[in-house]
Amino acid sequence: MIPELGHFALILALTLAIVQSVVPHIGAVTNRGPLMKVADPLATGQFLAVLVAFLALTYAYVVSDFTVLNVVQNSHSDKPMLYKITGVWGNHEGSMVLWVLILALFGALVAWFGRNLPPTLKARVLAIQGLIGVGFLLFIVLTSNPFWRVDPAPLDGQDLNPLLQDPGLAFHPPFLYFGYVGFSMAFSFAIAALLEGRVDPAWARWVRPWTLAAWCGLTLGIGLGSWWAYYELGWGGWWFWDPVENASFMPWLTGTALLHSAIVVEKRDTLKSWTILLAILTFGLSLLGTFLVRSGVLTSVHAFAVDPERGVFILGLLVIAVGGSLALYAWRAPAMKAGGLFAPVSREGALVLNNLLLTTAAATVFLGTLYPLFLDAVGGSKVSVGPPFFNATFIPLMVPLIAAMAFGPMMAWKRADLAGVLDRLKVVVALTVVIVLASLYVYGFEPVMALVGIAMAAWAFFGAFAELAERTKLGKIPLPQSLSRAKGLPRAAWGMTIAHAGVGVAIVGMVGTSAWLTERIERIQPGDVIDVAGYAVTFEGVEYVQGPNYAAERGLMRVTRNGEEIALLTPEKRFYPVARMPTTEAAIHTTWYSDIYVSLGDRDPDGAWTARFYYHPFVPWIWIGSVIMVLGGVVSLTDRRLRVGAPRKVRPVPPARPMPTLPQPAE
Amino acid sequence: MARIAYLLPLLVFAAIAAWMAVPLVRGDDPSVVPSALIDQPAPAFTLPALPGRDDGLSHTDLGGTPALVNVFASWCVPCLAEHPLITRMAEVDGITVHGIAYKDEPADSIAWLERHGDPYTRIGVDLDGRVGLDWGVYGVPETYVIDADGRIRYRHVGPMTPDTVDHTILPLLRELSG
Numbered sequence: 001m002i003p004e005l006g007h008f009a010l011i012l013a014l015t016l017a018i019v020q021s022v023v024p025h026i027g028a029v030t031n032r033g034p035l036m037k038v039a040d041p042l043a044t045g046q047f048l049a050v051l052v053a054f055l056a057l058t059y060a061y062v063v064s065d066f067t068v069l070n071v072v073q074n075s076h077s078d079k080p081m082l083y084k085i086t087g088v089w090g091n092h093e094g095s096m097v098l099w100v101l102i103l104a105l106f107g108a109l110v111a112w113f114g115r116n117l118p119p120t121l122k123a124r125v126l127a128i129q130g131l132i133g134v135g136f137l138l139f140i141v142l143t144s145n146p147f148w149r150v151d152p153a154p155l156d157g158q159d160l161n162p163l164l165q166d167p168g169l170a171f172h173p174p175f176l177y178f179g180y181v182g183f184s185m186a187f188s189f190a191i192a193a194l195l196e197g198r199v200d201p202a203w204a205r206w207v208r209p210w211t212l213a214a215w216c217g218l219t220l221g222i223g224l225g226s227w228w229a230y231y232e233l234g235w236g237g238w239w240f241w242d243p244v245e246n247a248s249f250m251p252w253l254t255g256t257a258l259l260h261s262a263i264v265v266e267k268r269d270t271l272k273s274w275t276i277l278l279a280i281l282t283f284g285l286s287l288l289g290t291f292l293v294r295s296g297v298l299t300s301v302h303a304f305a306v307d308p309e310r311g312v313f314i315l316g317l318l319v320i321a322v323g324g325s326l327a328l329y330a331w332r333a334p335a336m337k338a339g340g341l342f343a344p345v346s347r348e349g350a351l352v353l354n355n356l357l358l359t360t361a362a363a364t365v366f367l368g369t370l371y372p373l374f375l376d377a378v379g380g381s382k383v384s385v386g387p388p389f390f391n392a393t394f395i396p397l398m399v400p401l402i403a404a405m406a407f408g409p410m411m412a413w414k415r416a417d418l419a420g421v422l423d424r425l426k427v428v429v430a431l432t433v434v435i436v437l438a439s440l441y442v443y444g445f446e447p448v449m450a451l452v453g454i455a456m457a458a459w460a461f462f463g464a465f466a467e468l469a470e471r472t473k474l475g476k477i478p479l480p481q482s483l484s485r486a487k488g489l490p491r492a493a494w495g496m497t498i499a500h501a502g503v504g505v506a507i508v509g510m511v512g513t514s515a516w517l518t519e520r521i522e523r524i525q526p527g528d529v530i531d532v533a534g535y536a537v538t539f540e541g542v543e544y545v546q547g548p549n550y551a552a553e554r555g556l557m558r559v560t561r562n563g564e565e566i567a568l569l570t571p572e573k574r575f576y577p578v579a580r581m582p583t584t585e586a587a588i589h590t591t592w593y594s595d596i597y598v599s600l601g602d603r604d605p606d607g608a609w610t611a612r613f614y615y616h617p618f619v620p621w622i623w624i625g626s627v628i629m630v631l632g633g634v635v636s637l638t639d640r641r642l643r644v645g646a647p648r649k650v651r652p653v654p655p656a657r658p659m660p661t662l663p664q665p666a667e
Numbered sequence: 668m669a670r671i672a673y674l675l676p677l678l679v680f681a682a683i684a685a686w687m688a689v690p691l692v693r694g695d696d697p698s699v700v701p702s703a704l705i706d707q708p709a710p711a712f713t714l715p716a717l718p719g720r721d722d723g724l725s726h727t728d729l730g731g732t733p734a735l736v737n738v739f740a741s742w743c744v745p746c747l748a749e750h751p752l753i754t755r756m757a758e759v760d761g762i763t764v765h766g767i768a769y770k771d772e773p774a775d776s777i778a779w780l781e782r783h784g785d786p787y788t789r790i791g792v793d794l795d796g797r798v799g800l801d802w803g804v805y806g807v808p809e810t811y812v813i814d815a816d817g818r819i820r821y822r823h824v825g826p827m828t829p830d831t832v833d834h835t836i837l838p839l840l841r842e843l844s845g
Binding site for chain 2: 163229237240241242273277280281284291315318319322323326327329330333334370387388519521582584599601602610612
């Protein structure tokens, strides 16, 4: 009964979405208020209907209703409750329902909190959101119904892939989808702007918070994914350039570019058609990510059950959404008038450079990911592209990007004085030199790229604070005055500083673990002591444990330093009998600036075990840095200036007032 | 002129979409990329062993009994996904599985095998991917079924699933052992 209710709710949502995609648009074209206003209740209704469907599916998982095929294929009665629930989106059909739920939520948020949007813009945005909803709801109902029943019902389920039964991966998809789907807002606003034929600073102010929120979600999602890869798959790796990782990374790169170019639209009323194009591309890449995972055109550990019919459907959606919007772009964008002119050396120029490097990086990743496909289509020779390609092309693009990161915020709009900026950055240069010398002292000259990396990290980190120091006149006026100036700075300025500093922190982690890792592979007997970068690890033996849905051999490793006990590490080798899959669970002790990482290998016939010991310097900083970046985004979201479009109650402001160019450089 | 610049994104997208559509519209099963080498003898090759092991892999090792040749790499995440299946085939079903470590640092391959288990009878190191090129390797992982005469009989692109193993690969191997 409950699954049927969910099924019915999905169809209801589809019906509402169809009306939402047509009626408000007619209202906007004919300028009839009531027709436009109907979008609000429709968006709310669509959200509630999808929510009912999602809850119905969750219920089926929680009670292990094995009359539902989806539950049979992805769950098991012995599975811990957490993974029963996360199993809802651990499969193709359920994850699509989550996708649409988030999409409908964003639509509903615009309906609830977008009071101060111009009515035609709001109606059009909601109509486009409705249209995206139609596409995906149709997809679910026609090809991926999660409520399919099975008769006779089996006694138990087939269990979720054990690799996915992990807290890191359990919460990775919701954040990732929040990011992917969040970019649909920028997309809908872009299409609405093309239809309206108008992009102005107010438009950019509405788009930015949505883009920023989506970017925060995507950053967290990617961070969680890479953290999972590190401890579940990793022997030191935290990023594998896997097609599916790349699929989430491409919209992140263009989304980051979009965040920055929207600033130019907002402050300087220029780069409009470029920003629109970025919004379309970012969402297009999000759709492509969805397509790649599900169509089976590329294979990956993340790939869901492959079905060519679904591939054709998603490709069709992709062609309509991206092809249609690019056609609209080709038709309407030339009419967009550029605003303020600027010299190449200026804040605008720096942001253009940022955009060029980020989009080139995205194009590189795109090429590397899809290259094998293209060669296949033309029937050429078949070549595969691995991490070597990405390392050789991606890193050279990131170096100038990071180098420019400290310059950009110090430059004046329109025309800047490069020598003057350099002069004001001399403290940053000095601090960077100090850090590089320090790492030279500790780690030596090898490898040289590590020194370059550390220099980049220090430059990004201290550079982030340079602009803040300048705006608070730190060191030039008494400290209390500087502090009160700091308090008065817009949240967006703080957000930028925090996010840019986070980039620096993350780079230290990436460089540290790539360059200065210590690794030991040992055959060990109980009682053996292994020295790993100054820590003594004592192997005390192996015990056999029975988990809820697995059996495991658990190694006991006591970690001490100078006789002082630090941790007891328990790496496991698990076997999941239902899925017939073994997994390896590494044990990690983190000190916040490094990780001791132990994983248990095979047992030899003579009773010795193979084990791998790692000392990963700075590796936690990768994820600490990512979280700091997200924190910067969140702080920036709380800026009063952005609240006009953010989901937060504010008194209605007169809409679409032409924004005077702000006197202070506020990013 | 300016208008053409605005058309450019659409044209590029159209080209990409057409490219992606080709295999889908042709109705190819994406995991079965036909090989020009089907029913041909495996190309001649000799690959060195991993350091510390003495059995490399060459075409003379193929034949005699039906076997699988699995192309893998430690940097390849899907390889890890199919690894338990290969282990099961080797240990439970008694299938001979040879490995080609593709574009992978030998030390990384060894670490990976130690961590996840080594079901392979022989492993050849194809560091620069030269042999992979001769075989037409499209990406890792890839698995070939070789018959008793050393000819390639089937090719699977991408990670094997329990379904492909139980319904395609094992029946074919049984038939070849006939």
